[in-house]
Amino acid sequence: MKELSNSVAIVGVDESDEIGTLPEVSQLTLHLQAIHNAVADAGLKISDVDGIFTAGQHSPALLGEALGIRPRYVDGTSVGGCSFIIMVGHALLALHHGLCDVAVVSHGESGRSGTGVTRARDTSLSGQFEMPYGFGGAPTYFGMITNRHMHEYGTTLEQWADVAVSTRAWAGLNPKARFRDPITVQDVLDSRPMFYPFNLLNICLVTDAGGAVVLTRADRAKDCAKKPVYVRGAGEGTEHVMVTEMADMPFSHATRISGNKAFEMAGVTHSDFDHIMLYDAFTSGPPLMLEALGFCNPGEGVGFFEDGRSTPGGSLPINTNGGGLSYTHSGMYGIFPIIEAVRQQRGECGERQVPDARLSLVNGMGGMLSAAGTIVLSHET
Amino acid sequence: MTPEAKPYWDGLREGKLMLPKCDDCGKAFFYPRIACPHCHSRAVGWIEASGKGKLYSFQIAHRALNPAFKIEPPYILAMIELEEGPRMMSNLIDIEPDPAVVKCDMAVEVVFEKQTDEVTLPLFRPAG
Numbered sequence: 459m460k461e462l463s464n465s466v467a468i469v470g471v472d473e474s475d476e477i478g479t480l481p482e483v484s485q486l487t488l489h490l491q492a493i494h495n496a497v498a499d500a501g502l503k504i505s506d507v508d509g510i511f512t513a514g515q516h517s518p519a520l521l522g523e524a525l526g527i528r529p530r531y532v533d534g535t536s537v538g539g540c541s542f543i544i545m546v547g548h549a550l551l552a553l554h555h556g557l558c559d560v561a562v563v564s565h566g567e568s569g570r571s572g573t574g575v576t577r578a579r580d581t582s583l584s585g586q587f588e589m590p591y592g593f594g595g596a597p598t599y600f601g602m603i604t605n606r607h608m609h610e611y612g613t614t615l616e617q618w619a620d621v622a623v624s625t626r627a628w629a630g631l632n633p634k635a636r637f638r639d640p641i642t643v644q645d646v647l648d649s650r651p652m653f654y655p656f657n658l659l660n661i662c663l664v665t666d667a668g669g670a671v672v673l674t675r676a677d678r679a680k681d682c683a684k685k686p687v688y689v690r691g692a693g694e695g696t697e698h699v700m701v702t703e704m705a706d707m708p709f710s711h712a713t714r715i716s717g718n719k720a721f722e723m724a725g726v727t728h729s730d731f732d733h734i735m736l737y738d739a740f741t742s743g744p745p746l747m748l749e750a751l752g753f754c755n756p757g758e759g760v761g762f763f764e765d766g767r768s769t770p771g772g773s774l775p776i777n778t779n780g781g782g783l784s785y786t787h788s789g790m791y792g793i794f795p796i797i798e799a800v801r802q803q804r805g806e807c808g809e810r811q812v813p814d815a816r817l818s819l820v821n822g823m824g825g826m827l828s829a830a831g832t833i834v835l836s837h838e839t
Numbered sequence: 840m841t842p843e844a845k846p847y848w849d850g851l852r853e854g855k856l857m858l859p860k861c862d863d864c865g866k867a868f869f870y871p872r873i874a875c876p877h878c879h880s881r882a883v884g885w886i887e888a889s890g891k892g893k894l895y896s897f898q899i900a901h902r903a904l905n906p907a908f909k910i911e912p913p914y915i916l917a918m919i920e921l922e923e924g925p926r927m928m929s930n931l932i933d934i935e936p937d938p939a940v941v942k943c944d945m946a947v948e949v950v951f952e953k954q955t956d957e958v959t960l961p962l963f964r965p966a967g
């Protein structure tokens with residue numbers, strides 16, 4: 459496993475031309491814009507791409523066709539929003555073994571406008587055992603995990619609100635973020651009740667957006683346009699799909715498994731990180747992920763946000779793009795924390811740049827902590 | 840409805856909460872499937888659950904996301920842990936939808952609510 463560490467680098471990243479509310483832009487166009495932009499960012503050509511990795515409605519074959527290339531390696535692993543993080547690990551393997559030379563991980567989702575989207579969900583289980591009671595949509599499931607955490611550890615609504623406040627402070631420094639005005643804990647508590655324990659400001663945005671990441675082997679990466687950001691470790695795991703099957707709720711075994719594997723491959727430990735990106739579909743997500751990843755004991759994850767470590771100027775910056783809560787969240791958010799970590803490692807982040815960022819963690823969930831992907835990124839080998 | 844869940848749905852129409860149970864390791868589980876998720880045995884039978892359990896977790900829905908759903912918000916989305924072990928989703932009824940009143944781990948019991956000739960749902964209310 460150690461031989462994989464640093465063998466591949468991320469050499470290109472970008473969003474679609476615009477992100478936000480884009481009713482005139484189809485989902486496929488969001489993909490293609492992001493891929494073209496990220497390949498250009500790498501200083502490569504579309505014709506260099508020979509590996510396509512994507513999740514969601516459009517298959518890797520469709521993206522290859524639409525781009526006008528014939529990939530010799532494809533992956534359509536679809537385990538929720540973390541699929542793109544997991545695919546960095548899959549691309550690492552494929553590139554390392556020479557199964558492809560330039561890999562693109564692509565996301566495009568018209569999550570807000572539904573332009574060029576066919577809505578089709580597998581409801582064979584949820585249709586029988588959940589939807590008859592009014593379940594439907596992530597906010598009606600993730601709150602179950604959240605409320606159990608409150609019961610077991612005494613976590614409060616104010617502590618979840620701290621996560622929204624910290625993340626919004628970062629969004630204020632990101633020109634691409636949708637919501638940039640500062641908020642307070644009281645603003646979160648006073649926002650519209652949705653699905654207790656979640657008010658509106660505990661829940662991510664719904665936007666239209668694309669994003670793509672380009673990877674190649676470390677030897678070739680040196681010839682690309684930007685400073686390579688090496689994949690030092692990658693891990694994945696899944697536990698359940700139905701939340702009732704999450705054995706030790708609120709503890710996420712999938713997250714623990716993915717993190718342990720990534721840390722081991724990278725040869726790093728928790729205290730080595732100076733920048734963290736966590737999938738924040740809900741305010742409670744990042745604290746639970748920090749706990750499952752072993753950054754603290756169960757119940758203590760909110761401390762990172764409560765005491766100012768996570769915020770601009772803090773000792774351990776978390777979700778520096780403004781997150782799914784304030785920057786963008788198209789549905790399968792996982793590509794965007796990778797893009798931000800790469801930009802931080804390159805030193806491209808302007809006002810929100812983490813000084814001397816050397817080691818970034820990206821962790822995300824699929825479904826309701828059902829699946830998880832973790833990667834460790836650095837501009838140093 | 841999936842074929843492997845037929846005994847569950849048939850039981851509900853008769854006012855019984857039926858659970859799949861492994862003949863080898865003795866554990867009940869939910870949702871119905873053809874092999875035991877605990878020991879992976881395919882020797883799976885059915886038992887009638889007591890209908891008693893606890894409220895493992897809950898949410899209070901202030902909006903209806905699912906247009907087919909008939910109850911007016913606010914209502915309680917409930918995760919029930921049955922005394923036989925498995926957890927299932929349901930609604931908690933006959934109680935104020937207020938987090939000051941509804942508490943995790945409170946004792947609950949099943950009530951059967953006929954929706955149509957085909958479908959009866961297991962809902963739960965505070966026990967005793």
Ligand SMILES: [Zn+2]
Binds near residue numbers: 861862865866876880
């Ligand atoms: Zn068994």
